[in-house]
Amino acid sequence: MQLPPRLRPTDAATILEPTTKAAQKRKRTKKTAPKKTATAVVNDNLILIDVRMPQELTGGTIPGSEHIPLDNILDTVPKSIPDPQAPVVVYCKSGMRGGMAQGALRKLGYTNVSNIVGGFDAWQKAGLPVTIS
Numbered sequence: 001m002q003l004p005p006r007l008r009p010t011d012a013a014t015i016l017e018p019t020t021k022a023a024q025k026r027k028r029t030k031k032t033a034p035k036k037t038a039t040a041v042v043n044d045n046l047i048l049i050d051v052r053m054p055q056e057l058t059g060g061t062i063p064g065s066e067h068i069p070l071d072n073i074l075d076t077v078p079k080s081i082p083d084p085q086a087p088v089v090v091y092c093k094s095g096m097r098g099g100m101a102q103g104a105l106r107k108l109g110y111t112n113v114s115n116i117v118g119g120f121d122a123w124q125k126a127g128l129p130v131t132i133s
Contacts, residue, residue, distance in 0.1 A: 003114035060130035091116040
C-alpha cells in the first residue's frame with residue numbers, strides 16, 4: 001500500500017480503521033493483552049506513530065498508535081522498523097512536528113511515510129475515535 005504524503009483525518013481514519021478497532025478491543029481487554037510495539041503488523045504492516053511529547057498524551061491518542069517523541073525518532077525508528085518501504089503514518093498535535101518527522105524519516109530512507117494534516121487536533125475535531133489513558 002503506497003500512502004499519499006499527506007492524509008486528511010477522515011482519510012487516515014479509513015486507512016487506520018482496522019488499527020483503531022483493534023486498539024479499542026485491546027483497551028477493553030487490557031489486563032490480558034500485551035502492549036503493542038512499533039513493529040506490530042497492522043493493516044498490511046501499517047505503523048502509526050504519535051510524535052508528541054509525553055505530557056501531550058493526557059488528552060488522548062489515536063487508537064493503535066505507538067508513541068515515539070520527535071526527539072527520539074531518528075534513533076528509535078530504524079531499530080523498530082527495519083523495512084524502509086513499510087507504510088508509516090505520523091501525527092503530532094497540529095501537523096507541524098508530524099511534517100518534520102516525515103521529512104526526517106524520508107532522509108533516513110523511508111519511502112512510504114504520510115503525515116496526518118492538522119494532527120491530533122484535526123482528528124478530534126472530525127469526531128474520530130480517541131483513546132484516553
